Amino acid sequence: MTSPLTTSAIPSSGVRWTPRLWGTLLVLCAAMFLDALDVSMVGVALPSIGSDLHLSTSALQWVVSGYILGYGGLLLLGGRTADLLGRRQVFLVALGVFALASLLGALVDSGPLLIASRFVKGLSAAFTAPAGLSIITTTFPEGPLRNRALSIYTTCGATGYSMGLVFSGLLTEASWRLTMLLPAPVALIALFAGMKLLQRSERERGQGGYDIPGAVLGTASMLLLVFTVVQAPEAGWASARTVLSFVAAAVMLTVFVAVERRSPSPLIRLGVLRSGSQVRAQLGALTFVGSYMGFQFLVTLYMQQVLGWSALHTALAFLPAGALVALSATKVGTVIDRFGTARLIVVGFVLMAAGYALFLRIDLDPVYASVILPTMLLVGSGFALTFPSLNVQATNGVDEHEQGMVSGLLNTSVQVGGAIFLAVVTAVVTAHAPEKATPQAVLDSYRPGLVVVTLIAVVGLLLSLSGLRRPRPGRTVLVARSTVKEADTERVPVRD
Numbered sequence: 432m433t434s435p436l437t438t439s440a441i442p443s444s445g446v447r448w449t450p451r452l453w454g455t456l457l458v459l460c461a462a463m464f465l466d467a468l469d470v471s472m473v474g475v476a477l478p479s480i481g482s483d484l485h486l487s488t489s490a491l492q493w494v495v496s497g498y499i500l501g502y503g504g505l506l507l508l509g510g511r512t513a514d515l516l517g518r519r520q521v522f523l524v525a526l527g528v529f530a531l532a533s534l535l536g537a538l539v540d541s542g543p544l545l546i547a548s549r550f551v552k553g554l555s556a557a558f559t560a561p562a563g564l565s566i567i568t569t570t571f572p573e574g575p576l577r578n579r580a581l582s583i584y585t586t587c588g589a590t591g592y593s594m595g596l597v598f599s600g601l602l603t604e605a606s607w608r609l610t611m612l613l614p615a616p617v618a619l620i621a622l623f624a625g626m627k628l629l630q631r632s633e634r635e636r637g638q639g640g641y642d643i644p645g646a647v648l649g650t651a652s653m654l655l656l657v658f659t660v661v662q663a664p665e666a667g668w669a670s671a672r673t674v675l676s677f678v679a680a681a682v683m684l685t686v687f688v689a690v691e692r693r694s695p696s697p698l699i700r701l702g703v704l705r706s707g708s709q710v711r712a713q714l715g716a717l718t719f720v721g722s723y724m725g726f727q728f729l730v731t732l733y734m735q736q737v738l739g740w741s742a743l744h745t746a747l748a749f750l751p752a753g754a755l756v757a758l759s760a761t762k763v764g765t766v767i768d769r770f771g772t773a774r775l776i777v778v779g780f781v782l783m784a785a786g787y788a789l790f791l792r793i794d795l796d797p798v799y800a801s802v803i804l805p806t807m808l809l810v811g812s813g814f815a816l817t818f819p820s821l822n823v824q825a826t827n828g829v830d831e832h833e834q835g836m837v838s839g840l841l842n843t844s845v846q847v848g849g850a851i852f853l854a855v856v857t858a859v860v861t862a863h864a865p866e867k868a869t870p871q872a873v874l875d876s877y878r879p880g881l882v883v884v885t886l887i888a889v890v891g892l893l894l895s896l897s898g899l900r901r902p903r904p905g906r907t908v909l910v911a912r913s914t915v916k917e918a919d920t921e922r923v924p925v926r927d
Contacts, residue, residue, distance in 0.1 A: 454628045455570065459563040460584055461621040462526055464591035465614045466556045469533075470498065471595030474731070474871075476607040483607065484544045496661040497546045500561075501553025503846035504654035508646055510561035510839015511698045515834055518562045518569070519629045522621060525558035530618035537612035546609075561838035566629065568826045568834045579764030581826070582819040586760035589814055591766030593753020600743030644690050645698035652683035653843065660850045664857050699836060703829065708773075710839075711898050712825035713777055716844040719783075719817055720889030721852025725884040726787055726810070728853055729860070729877050733793065737874050748803060752811030759815040766816070771825040773898035780892035786810040787885040791878060795870055852887055856880045 473495055481491045513521045529552055536548035538819030567584055571577035602609040659676035666672050691697040704710055727749070734745040767775060792802055825841045826834060860880040865872035 445600070451628060452570075454593050455630075456580055456583065456627055458621050458625040459522075459566060460587040461617060461624075462522070462529075462559045462563050463584055465590045465621075466502075466531065466560055467588040468595040469552060469556075469614055470495075471592045472599040472602075472610045472613070473498070474596075475525040476599055476603045476610045479603055479607040480545070480818065484540070484542045484545065490542050490546075491765045493546045494542075494549055497549035498553035498556075499661060499846065499850055500654065500657050500866070501550040502556050503553075503592050503843065503850060505554055505557035505650055505652060506561060506839045506843040506846060507649045508839070509558035510565070510835045510837070511642075511646070511843070512558065513562035513565055513838075515761065517631065518566045519625075520630065521558050522566065523625055525555040525562065526618055526622045526625065526637055528555040529559065530615050530622060533611060533615035533618060534615075537615070539818045543684065545611075557842075560842045561835050562824070564826070564838035564842070565834035567679060568829075568838070569831050570630075573733055573827055575764065575768045576817075577652040578767040579821055581763070581822045582763035582767065583700070583760045585819045585822050586756050586763070586815065589818060590753055590760075591796055593749055593756070596746035597743070598750055600741070600746045635875070640690075642694045642696050645687065646692055648683055648687040648690055649698050652680055652687055653656075653847075655683065656680040657847065657850055660847075663854055664861065668858060670926035672916075678721045689783035697777040697868070699840060700833065703833065703837060703840075708824055708827070708898065711773075711776075711894060712821050713840065713844045714894050715780075715817070715891055716821050716825070716841055717848035718852075718887050718894065719821065719848070720779070720845045721848035722783065722787065722884050722887040722891065723810070723814070724853045725856035725887065726790075728856060729880050729884065730790070733778040733874070737795065737870050737877075738797075748799070749807065750805060752807040752814065755808065755811035756815045758906065763815060763819045767820055767823055769803060770825075773895070774826070775816045775820040776895045777892065777899060779813040779815075779820065780888055780895055782813035782894055783817070784885055784888035787881065791881055791885075795874065856883055858883035859883050 477491055477494060480486065480494060486494075509525075510519070532548045532551040532555060536545055536552070539545045539548060564584070567580050568577060571580045598613065599610050602613065655676060659673060659680060662676075663673045689700065691699055691701055704713075730749075731745055734740040734748060735742065740748070786806040789809065790803075790806045794802075797803055822841065825837055829837045857880075860876055863876040863879050865876055
């Protein structure tokens with residue numbers, strides 16, 4: 432039976448959404464915003480954290496890497512857990528843990544405790560992210576309504592990432608602890624609102640029970656993979672430790688695939704990857720986020736270390752891209768309805784690759800309006816088109832009981848892509864590091880990294896081009912259109 436919340440969400444796009452439906456979407460957007468905000472805020476605060484807690488450079492990197500490890504390592508488990516235990520329940524519990532870990536992170540007085548709190552925050556985000564995305568895809572029917580909801584949801588993440596840079600620049604001036612504390616009250620407000628607004632979801636009870644071996648192998652292999660990628664720049668890509676860790680991760684992933692093929696209730700149903708659009712969405716997310724993370728890393732170093740800009744000045748330089756993404760939030764869904772995800776992903780990759788390539792023109796005295804701003808506008812436009820489209824493409828055509836699984840898989844692609852390609856870009860820059868760190872020599876060492884970033888985006892573009900084929904006869908899905916008391920159905924075309 433369709434819930435009142437869902438039925439009121441399903442009228443044609445000409446009917447205004449109910450306040451409760453908007454409230455539900457805002458709660459989910461708040462969690463997405465916090466996940467992205469938390470990642471970007473910490474980077475600017477690292478020097479102050481290291482000075483206050485007396486952390487070495489290697490220990491300091493784990494303030495960031497601890498979060499990435501917990502987030503990227505447990506996303507597959509988080510997505511499937513949402514399907515099995517109930518999306519609302521998993522989302523609310525994880526959001527509460529996120530708020531508590533934020534509070535503890537602001538109060539700790541030692542490096543290990545801070546890193547532990549960051550790991551717990553990443554772990555909780557590994558459950559809120561796929562649960563939140565699957566709540567949206569099971570509340571909004573496939574088509575215009577879901578496209579609009581997903582465009583708002585995903586752009587909230589991009590906005591959070593951009594605003595985190597600005598907030599961190601302001602808050603760190605007072606105390607780095609404020610950057611840790613800020614997410615706590617926002618998460619608590621979202622938690623209490625979610626308890627009132629989110630509808631209870633049914634739990635899936637697979638005939639084969641829980642896939643314990645798959646959960647253990649999947650989680651362990653992803654933790655090892657992310658850990659190895661994060662540590663590789665420090666340990667050395669060709670070191671015995673790194674090579675053996677990659678081999679071990681590959682063996683564990685191979686065993687994991689073998690277990691999933693035989694499991695009656697797998698953590699990941701491998702058949703979902705037989706869909707070309709699904710594979711393109713996962714690989715697109717991998718290259719899309721990987722190129723952007725590498726780009727932002729290099730641009731931040733360039734502005735602060737070469738140009739001598741402050742953290743706040745750097746954050747404001749990124750602001751046009753973030754503002755463009757935020758302003759497009761309610762409009763991209765309509766564009767997706769008209770042109771389809773495949774075309775928009777291609778256009779988005781073209782814009783981002785062009786923006787990255789233009790940034791190769793930088794020098795020691797750039798004119799912001801003519802050198803940096805065009806790249807920010809191109810990257811912001813590409814982000815606004817690509818990220819929502821990838822989310823729509825990944826979740827379209829997937830059964831309701833597998834939405835959490837696919838959401839976890841997509842978020843894993845995002846996190847692993849960011850970790851792997853950021854490590855690759857870092858390695859390229861390190862390999863070209865000058866013996867004498869003059870501003871021009873440092874700038875020249877960044878250029879090969881920018882070339883790699885551009886090539887990653889081009890690879891994503893080439894992969895997405897395979898999705899441009901002659902459209903097949905449009906299929907239809909039944910979409911309920913009702914009030915609480917009565918319902919009828921209408922057939923709505925679905926565009927891939």
